[in-house]
Amino acid sequence: MISTETDILRAAEEWAASGRGVAIATVVETWGSAPRPVGSHLVIDGEGNFLGSVSGGCVEGAVVAEAADVIADGRPRTLEFGVADEAAWKVGLSCGGRIKVYVEPVRAEAAR
Amino acid sequence: MDLAILSALNAERAARRAAVLVTELAGGAQRLVRQGEIAADPLAALIEAQLRTGKSGSVEAGGASYFLTVQAPHPRIVVTGAVHISQAMAPMAQALDLDLVVIDPRTAFATPERFPGVTLLAEWPEEALPRLGLDGYTAFVALTHDPKIDDPGLAAALRSDCFYIGALGSRKTHGKRLERLAAAGFDAGATGRIHAPIGLDIGAVSPAEIALAILAEIVSSLRGPRRKPA
Numbered sequence: 001m002i003s004t005e006t007d008i009l010r011a012a013e014e015w016a017a018s019g020r021g022v023a024i025a026t027v028v029e030t031w032g033s034a035p036r037p038v039g040s041h042l043v044i045d046g047e048g049n050f051l052g053s054v055s056g057g058c059v060e061g062a063v064v065a066e067a068a069d070v071i072a073d074g075r076p077r078t079l080e081f082g083v084a085d086e087a088a089w090k091v092g093l094s095c096g097g098r099i100k101v102y103v104e105p106v107r108a109e110a111a112r
Numbered sequence: 113m114d115l116a117i118l119s120a121l122n123a124e125r126a127a128r129r130a131a132v133l134v135t136e137l138a139g140g141a142q143r144l145v146r147q148g149e150i151a152a153d154p155l156a157a158l159i160e161a162q163l164r165t166g167k168s169g170s171v172e173a174g175g176a177s178y179f180l181t182v183q184a185p186h187p188r189i190v191v192t193g194a195v196h197i198s199q200a201m202a203p204m205a206q207a208l209d210l211d212l213v214v215i216d217p218r219t220a221f222a223t224p225e226r227f228p229g230v231t232l233l234a235e236w237p238e239e240a241l242p243r244l245g246l247d248g249y250t251a252f253v254a255l256t257h258d259p260k261i262d263d264p265g266l267a268a269a270l271r272s273d274c275f276y277i278g279a280l281g282s283r284k285t286h287g288k289r290l291e292r293l294a295a296a297g298f299d300a301g302a303t304g305r306i307h308a309p310i311g312l313d314i315g316a317v318s319p320a321e322i323a324l325a326i327l328a329e330i331v332s333s334l335r336g337p338r339r340k341p342a
Contacts, residue, residue, distance in 0.1 A: 038168050039181060102135070104140060107113070107115060
């Protein structure tokens, strides 16, 4: 069962080491009743395959779509989802909470 | 995140060592701070405080926002006794994402057929436990009813930082156990750490119910009760 943060970050390492484009999404803040705790990860590859979850399913689609851009341009971004957000009508949290998600690329070679 | 940092983070986890990944949210700058490196880090106090909570979280320092990814070792349960209760415990522990290690020198009990997918050590606790290294993220459970096997395990657990120690047996059995441990030099303060009779009092009867009661008590020790009494 691949559900633990351990397995997810291990998978991210394996995917990146095998040459796949990879992004890691992390829940960095929650307000109200959010389905997944701060620190939860979603790992996404360039083909849109993903493991883990940041919201129990509510906003994964939007995060996966954003991750494609992060993998393409290599720049991290912070996304917010929730009922206070206009986008909530499209992709929102049914539980009424809000979450902030940090999406970053995994760079196989250190870009310094 | 650089792949090298991700690999190092995973390596620390595999070695059961705490580590904190510091991410500056505006610019994306990152560093991995291992347990021994915390004191020298500019955010030492914040990292220490976050690590104590055992949870990841955001902090502010010097006008910048940082996310601290806390990686505490994965909780695990070490059991002496490849018995019916530990058999029942195996799939439940897996569902709870708790690693399970079963130790039993009796090779008739410790067979892979009885414990599929479980780390099974057909050794005496004196041999197996020093190698496993009981730590603050380990729960120790004695289930054999046999002092020759359970007592050395309990002694090792009492000398460690195990977050939970439990021993199967009636109050009478436990009374005799306490006498043996006292003779071995453990005072009441030390042996008071042992949960016995083991498990939350849910009236458990079957091996599976006892396994459930033990696991519930372990989760309670790990997380702490959250609801206020009514």
